[in-house]
Amino acid sequence: MLLDNKKHIHFIGIGGSGMFPIAQILHSEGYYITGSDNNETDTLKLVRGLGIPVTLGQKAENIEGADLIIHTAAIMDDNPELIAARQSGLPVAERSVILGELTAMYPNTLCVSGTHGKTTTSSMLTQILLDAGADPTCVIGGKLPSIGGNGRVGKSKNMVCEACEFVDTFLKLYPDVSIILNIDEDHLDYFKTLDNIIASFRKFAEKTTKLLIVNGDDRNTLKAVEGLSHRIVTFGFSSINDYYPANIEHLGGVDMQFDLMHGEENLGTMPVHVPGDHNILNAIAACAAAIATGISPEDCSKGLDSFHGAGRRFEVLAKINGITVADDYAHHPTEIEATLKAAKALPFKRVWAVHQPFTYSRTAMLLDDFARVLQIADKVVLSEIMGSREKNTYNIYASQLAEKIPGCQWFPTFEEIADYVAENAEEGDLIITLGCGDVYKAAKMIIKNLEKRK
Numbered sequence: 216m217l218l219d220n221k222k223h224i225h226f227i228g229i230g231g232s233g234m235f236p237i238a239q240i241l242h243s244e245g246y247y248i249t250g251s252d253n254n255e256t257d258t259l260k261l262v263r264g265l266g267i268p269v270t271l272g273q274k275a276e277n278i279e280g281a282d283l284i285i286h287t288a289a290i291m292d293d294n295p296e297l298i299a300a301r302q303s304g305l306p307v308a309e310r311s312v313i314l315g316e317l318t319a320m321y322p323n324t325l326c327v328s329g330t331h332g333k334t335t336t337s338s339m340l341t342q343i344l345l346d347a348g349a350d351p352t353c354v355i356g357g358k359l360p361s362i363g364g365n366g367r368v369g370k371s372k373n374m375v376c377e378a379c380e381f382v383d384t385f386l387k388l389y390p391d392v393s394i395i396l397n398i399d400e401d402h403l404d405y406f407k408t409l410d411n412i413i414a415s416f417r418k419f420a421e422k423t424t425k426l427l428i429v430n431g432d433d434r435n436t437l438k439a440v441e442g443l444s445h446r447i448v449t450f451g452f453s454s455i456n457d458y459y460p461a462n463i464e465h466l467g468g469v470d471m472q473f474d475l476m477h478g479e480e481n482l483g484t485m486p487v488h489v490p491g492d493h494n495i496l497n498a499i500a501a502c503a504a505a506i507a508t509g510i511s512p513e514d515c516s517k518g519l520d521s522f523h524g525a526g527r528r529f530e531v532l533a534k535i536n537g538i539t540v541a542d543d544y545a546h547h548p549t550e551i552e553a554t555l556k557a558a559k560a561l562p563f564k565r566v567w568a569v570h571q572p573f574t575y576s577r578t579a580m581l582l583d584d585f586a587r588v589l590q591i592a593d594k595v596v597l598s599e600i601m602g603s604r605e606k607n608t609y610n611i612y613a614s615q616l617a618e619k620i621p622g623c624q625w626f627p628t629f630e631e632i633a634d635y636v637a638e639n640a641e642e643g644d645l646i647i648t649l650g651c652g653d654v655y656k657a658a659k660m661i662i663k664n665l666e667k668r669k
């Protein structure tokens with residue numbers, strides 16, 4: 216095990232959503248943690264709040280004193296800190312390898328996978344287990360208010376782990392119970408084809424030791440698990456599934472409720488306080504996993520009732536002069552479609568979509584899909600594409616996406632976006648920033664501008 220006999224662990228890119236919870240867990244276990252990152256973020260404030268030293272800017276000298284170095288898959292090979300780490304002779308591991316070691320330590324690791332909805336479902340499941348006294352360890356891709364971050368260390372046998380398919384990182388994990396929420400075309404720069412994505416999810420399913428909980432309404436998911444000898448439980452909207460909803464009610468605002476059915480048995484009413492019918496499916500999946508862990512349906516209902524969303528998942532940030540500003544992590548056309556449809560179903564005058572496209576490959580390969588779903592909003596504003604780990608070999612720019620969306624505006628800076636949106640928004644509007652990069656900064660600038668107008 217890489218973690219054996221280590222004292223000082225250094226994280227390259229410690230502010231990443233997948234890195235911070237691992238750092239939290241290892242910090243709580245007594246390891247001395249240091250880290251570096253290129254950009255100041257809210258997550259880095261949380262890291263420093265734990266007393267973990269963080270260096271801004273990635274330089275060779277940052278690794279001094281470490282006896283294990285962890286990096287994210289997004290760190291490129293020409294990163295000076297990663298180069299120094301590999302030349303040092305010290306053990307160097309990608310974060311998913313360390314996360315895999317952590318999952319192997321727990322007798323009941325519940326891994327939540329799927330192209331969309333992982334963070335919300337992981338958060339729902341964690342909240343249910345917490346409120347039921349099951350004291351889980353967890354690694355979630357977003358911030359859960361009840362734990363003050365996106366990771367915690369529990370004292371039980373239970374671990375909830377978000378299992379991301381990006382570059383097959385979830386194949387490093389050791390799941391006892393696995394949820395597969397859905398399988399869609401994404402990360403095509405790596406997978407190339409949908410069939411390759413399905414094949415990777417099948418490998419993930421094969422690694423599961425106790426139970427597979429899968430979306431029985433999703434054709435790609437069913438294809439991934441077809442013929443497996445594992446115990447399989449299905450969920451979905453259709454009554455042919457093992458778990459499905461009945462008597463769905465929209466109660467006003469974001470609140471919904473449904474009766475959770477298991478075959479012919481009504482297990483009780485489940486409240487949902489996050490918008491969109493897709494979150495009913497997420498709630499059912501979380502309940503199925505919790506029940507498999509020994510949690511009662513009554514405790515599932517209580518946990519869902521205390522869950523009001525994870526950070527950056529339709530997170531309402533402010534209400535100023537009758538204008539609501541929210542932020543959402545959606546960065547794939549399917550996610551943007553679900554988020555904007557949920558927004559349009561709420562009683563707002565107009566919905567503004569402020570989108571930061573993420574990676575050149577995704578934008579280029581799914582350009583028409585992005586253009587189609589963004590038009591669900593009444594007003595669309597784009598930033599330039601955030602390339603992240605990529606170089607723009609696709610010769611793709613935000614202006615090309617804007618041309619496909621009637622009335623769309625695009626700006627090279629968040630300051631220009633904030634000025635335009637705050638100047639043109641009206642009472643009764645919802646402004647929602649969309650993207651997995653740093654577009655939330657634009658939301659904060661919009662809020663400041665609206666407060667000045669107030």
